[in-house]
Amino acid sequence: MMTMIRSKIARLAGLYRVALAGAACLLATPVLAASGWAQLNMTEGVTAISRRIYGLHMEIFEICVAIAVVVFGVMIWSIVKFRKSKGAVADTTLVHSTRVEVIWTAIPVVILVLMAVPAARTLVAIENTTGTKMSIKITGFQWGWQYEYLDGGVTFISRLDRKSDRARELMSGIDPTSVDHYLLNVDHPLVVPAGVKVRLLITGADVIHSWWMPAFGVKKDAIPGFINEAWFDVDPDKTGIYRGQCAELCGRDHGFMPIVVDVRSKEDFDAWLKQQAAEQKQATAPAAAPAAPATASTAAPGSPAAQ
Amino acid sequence: MSETSHAAHADHDDHDHKPQGWRRWVFATNHKDIGTMYLIFACTMFFIGGAMAMVIRAELFKPGMQLVDPQLFNSMTTMHALIMIFGAVMPGWTGFANWMIPMQVGAPDMALPRLNNFSFWILPFAFTLLIGTLFVPGGSPAGGWTMYPPLVLQTGSSFPMLIFAVHMMGASSILGAINVVVTIMNMRAPGMTLLRMPLFTWTWLITAYLLIAVMPVLAGAVTMLLTDHFFGTTFFTAAGGGDPVMFQHIFWFFGHPEVYILILPAFGIVSEIIPTFSRKPLFGYEAMVYATASIAFLSFIVWAHHMFTVGMPLAAQLFFMLSTMLIAVPTGVKVFNWTATMYKGSLTFEPPMLFALAFLFLFSIGGFSGLMLGIVPADYQYQDTYFVVAHFHYVLVPGAIFGMMAGVYYWLPKWVGNMYDMKLAKWHFWLSTIFVNVLFFPQHFLGLAGMPRRIPDYAVQFTDWNMVSSIGGFGFGLSQLLFPYLIIKCVRSGKRVENPRVWEGAHGLEWELPAPAPYHSWTTPPSPAVIARGAQH
Numbered sequence: 069m070m071t072m073i074r075s076k077i078a079r080l081a082g083l084y085r086v087a088l089a090g091a092a093c094l095l096a097t098p099v100l101a102a103s104g105w106a107q108l109n110m111t112e113g114v115t116a117i118s119r120r121i122y123g124l125h126m127e128i129f130e131i132c133v134a135i136a137v138v139v140f141g142v143m144i145w146s147i148v149k150f151r152k153s154k155g156a157v158a159d160t161t162l163v164h165s166t167r168v169e170v171i172w173t174a175i176p177v178v179i180l181v182l183m184a185v186p187a188a189r190t191l192v193a194i195e196n197t198t199g200t201k202m203s204i205k206i207t208g209f210q211w212g213w214q215y216e217y218l219d220g221g222v223t224f225i226s227r228l229d230r231k232s233d234r235a236r237e238l239m240s241g242i243d244p245t246s247v248d249h250y251l252l253n254v255d256h257p258l259v260v261p262a263g264v265k266v267r268l269l270i271t272g273a274d275v276i277h278s279w280w281m282p283a284f285g286v287k288k289d290a291i292p293g294f295i296n297e298a299w300f301d302v303d304p305d306k307t308g309i310y311r312g313q314c315a316e317l318c319g320r321d322h323g324f325m326p327i328v329v330d331v332r333s334k335e336d337f338d339a340w341l342k343q344q345a346a347e348q349k350q351a352t353a354p355a356a357a358p359a360a361p362a363t364a365s366t367a368a369p370g371s372p373a374a375q
Numbered sequence: 376m377s378e379t380s381h382a383a384h385a386d387h388d389d390h391d392h393k394p395q396g397w398r399r400w401v402f403a404t405n406h407k408d409i410g411t412m413y414l415i416f417a418c419t420m421f422f423i424g425g426a427m428a429m430v431i432r433a434e435l436f437k438p439g440m441q442l443v444d445p446q447l448f449n450s451m452t453t454m455h456a457l458i459m460i461f462g463a464v465m466p467g468w469t470g471f472a473n474w475m476i477p478m479q480v481g482a483p484d485m486a487l488p489r490l491n492n493f494s495f496w497i498l499p500f501a502f503t504l505l506i507g508t509l510f511v512p513g514g515s516p517a518g519g520w521t522m523y524p525p526l527v528l529q530t531g532s533s534f535p536m537l538i539f540a541v542h543m544m545g546a547s548s549i550l551g552a553i554n555v556v557v558t559i560m561n562m563r564a565p566g567m568t569l570l571r572m573p574l575f576t577w578t579w580l581i582t583a584y585l586l587i588a589v590m591p592v593l594a595g596a597v598t599m600l601l602t603d604h605f606f607g608t609t610f611f612t613a614a615g616g617g618d619p620v621m622f623q624h625i626f627w628f629f630g631h632p633e634v635y636i637l638i639l640p641a642f643g644i645v646s647e648i649i650p651t652f653s654r655k656p657l658f659g660y661e662a663m664v665y666a667t668a669s670i671a672f673l674s675f676i677v678w679a680h681h682m683f684t685v686g687m688p689l690a691a692q693l694f695f696m697l698s699t700m701l702i703a704v705p706t707g708v709k710v711f712n713w714t715a716t717m718y719k720g721s722l723t724f725e726p727p728m729l730f731a732l733a734f735l736f737l738f739s740i741g742g743f744s745g746l747m748l749g750i751v752p753a754d755y756q757y758q759d760t761y762f763v764v765a766h767f768h769y770v771l772v773p774g775a776i777f778g779m780m781a782g783v784y785y786w787l788p789k790w791v792g793n794m795y796d797m798k799l800a801k802w803h804f805w806l807s808t809i810f811v812n813v814l815f816f817p818q819h820f821l822g823l824a825g826m827p828r829r830i831p832d833y834a835v836q837f838t839d840w841n842m843v844s845s846i847g848g849f850g851f852g853l854s855q856l857l858f859p860y861l862i863i864k865c866v867r868s869g870k871r872v873e874n875p876r877v878w879e880g881a882h883g884l885e886w887e888l889p890a891p892a893p894y895h896s897w898t899t900p901p902s903p904a905v906i907a908r909g910a911q912h
Contacts (some may be wrong), residue, residue, distance in 0.1 A: 072814065091585060104837060104838050104840060105839045109824070111824075111825075120752070121755065124753050125753045128747050129747065139711075139714065140736060142718070143683075143736065145720075146718050150718065156722065158721040158880075162655065163655075163657070170709070180704070182698065184696070184697060189751050191696070191751050235439065236440055238440045238444060239440070240440070243436040244439045244832075245835050250438060251832060259649060275523075275525045278758075280827070285755060290684065291619055293614060294613060297686070315684075317519045317526065321445060323827075323831050345721075364900040
């Protein structure tokens with residue numbers, strides 16, 4: 069019995085390696101990188117936290133694949149081996165075994181502990197919001213985002229860009245593939261510095277939204293009347309444009325409120341912020357009233373501008 | 376009691392005084408008639424909810440908005456969920472409970488026949504009201520089946536209809552559950568001890584307690600929504616001192632046990648079918664009972680894993696992560712026991728066994744993704760994406776729905792006394808199993824690649840897998856038409872079943888009754904010998 073099980077385990081271990089290699093190939097096929105077929109897995113992202121989350125995700129995935137190979141292996145083997153058509157006779161005395169039942173209760177507990185420890189550590193790291201260098205208040209509303217640089221005196225609203233907005237009308241006749249970053253482009257992206265721990269204060273103006281930036285490993289609900297805290301710290305060399313979407317059903321146009329973050333170097337960001345602050349100061353100066361709708365006052369009544 | 380005496384017994388039942396025509400159904404107090412109505416109702420809702428899913432998959436076939444307005448799309452996702460959960464799966468299980476529990480515990484009927492009638496007849500009214508929302512100004516509810524405020528409070532004229540429909544569904548479920556508990560606790564034949572009961576009856580007993588515990592919680596939650604909307608309370612409005620997240624806590628305190636309400640009876644059915652077609656008693660019967668009870672207990676302390684992104688304290692997140700992971704232990708025990716039942720068995724692969732095996736593999740996949748979702752940091756990336764959609768459809772479609780189909784193919788010959796078209800049933804199985812994977816497996820990829828759920832249109836990089844998923848959806852939807860066709864054909868012109876035991880390896884009191892089962896199941900209790908023969912563990 070034991071030797072049989074041992075040889076079975078050896079065979080299954082081989083099977084497992086093959087399956088894992090297959091899964092790894094599938095997940096990393098570079099040939100198809102340009103097409104949607106290759107998008108099979110979570111991306112690693114551009115922050116230390118997002119990489120830890122990715123590592124955790126892969127670790128649990130691999131453990132699950134390993135368990136699946138063993139358990140499904142035994143199931144398939146039983147299905148193949150103990151067929152009545154092959155003359156199998158049922159061993160009706162095999163109805164209970166305290167020993168194996170204790171074993172297959174204890175082993176999962178051990179595996180779960182192995183998963184829980186790194187998960188808890190990562191969670192503690194995510195919840196550590198100390199040491200942030202700047203704060204941005206994010207307000208979700210139906211259907212867009214308002215960003216307020218609390219230390220920079222800059223506030224603006226970010227909505228789906230015009231091109232996507234036209235193409236997404238019912239039977240618009242515009243081919244979505246002809247639109248740059250269809251549904252993932254905004255008029256005014258959130259601009260942030262790389263290499264700086266940025267604190268996000270997230271709230272909602274009307275209903276619950278959720279600010280999700282997959283590349284940063286950040287998803288936090290924007291709840292009216294409450295302020296949630298999150299943070300990210302993009303690697304200094306990972307400047308560029310990152311895209312995400314609202315992740316909590318928030319009404320008719322929930323699918324049409326993307327999030328775009330423009331990560332710039334610290335110097336570029338400082339220059340941008342200074343320039344924006346100056347422009348907004350000028351725009352809100354008394355004589356310039358008609359020009360104002362370009363920013364905050366475009367928001368509908370009851371929108372975050374009122375807060 | 377011998378089989379011949381049962382045959383005589385059945386003859387006696389033939390001149391049973393049942394009302395004829397519509398009266399038989401409207402005034403039904405017989406557990407089989409009511410069970411049949413429940414099952415037909417569930418099947419009807421399955422197709423209505425399925426049609427809505429077809430609209431969803433058609434719109435998502437390619438990027439751009441081609442068919443429906445985003446508001447209607449949101450209505451479709453909302454109504455699809457409400458109809459499938461409250462209209463198809465829950466009444467479906469109550470139908471099975473009605474048919475099988477009296478037969479399995481040696482009782483003539485359910486304990487509370489008039490209550491039984493009432494709990495069924497609430498449902499057509501509840502769902503007429505719910506589906507009627509499609510035709511009122513402002514359209515159907517579109518805030519998701521989870522009804523989160525403040526969004527749900529923006530619902531138009533259909534809002535009070537939604538709330539009242541949910542109240543009625545809840546009342547129906549509670550009454551049905553009370554009937555199950557009372558029947559099992561009071562109507563078991565002498566000698567049918569609790570630990571001799573078949574697993575299906577056991578899982579339903581636990582399900583019934585879950586229902587009684589959580590349906591009132593849902594009723595409370597939606598009542599607070601109602602007063603927030605119409606009577607100026609602010610339970611869920613921060614401006615008045617309320618908290619929208621409190622609704623989520625209350626809702627999921629109902630919602631998580633609810634998912635086990637949907638799946639536990641399937642566990643029971645699979646625990647009946649695998650031993651039958653392995654010709655071997657269930658491995659670890661008592662462990663199965665205790666595992667079911669542990670799952671039910673744990674289901675009350677994991678609710679917040681549905682809402683990790685709402686911003687909970689670290690300690691709360693850790694608690695809910697650990698308690699969620701713990702569910703894998705009793706669930707694992709169940710899967711291992713089913714596997715051990717097949718080990719050293721003598722297996723044949725009739726349609727019920729095929730569906731039970733598909734359940735075993737595909738439910739496990741849903742279990743794995745569930746474990747992944749329980750890991751909080753990873754959940755931050757999975758939450759509200761198609762990964763979640765893939766996960767819960769894996770546990771509900773090849774889980775709960777396949778469990779039901781397995782049950783129908785298992786017991787239908789006993790119910791009607793005719794065998795169904797075995798070959799066509801195997802076609803139904805293979806088409807369903809292949810298409811359900813084509814439909815839901817790619818949704819894991821979509822979710823991980825970053826596609827949020829509940830969106831009517833998507834960025835172009837998600838096109839390929841959405842197309843595959845939609846093709847799977849249409850294929851799955853069409854294959855299900857075989858199911859009612861098979862059943863109708865079996866009832867009308869199926870071949871007579873010669874052996875009342877139907878399946879070679881079948882054990883349990885229901886198989887000791889003639890086929891078709893008599894109108895009143897056990898008018899005299901089965902003898903201890905018959906009970907012992909049935910309880911093969």
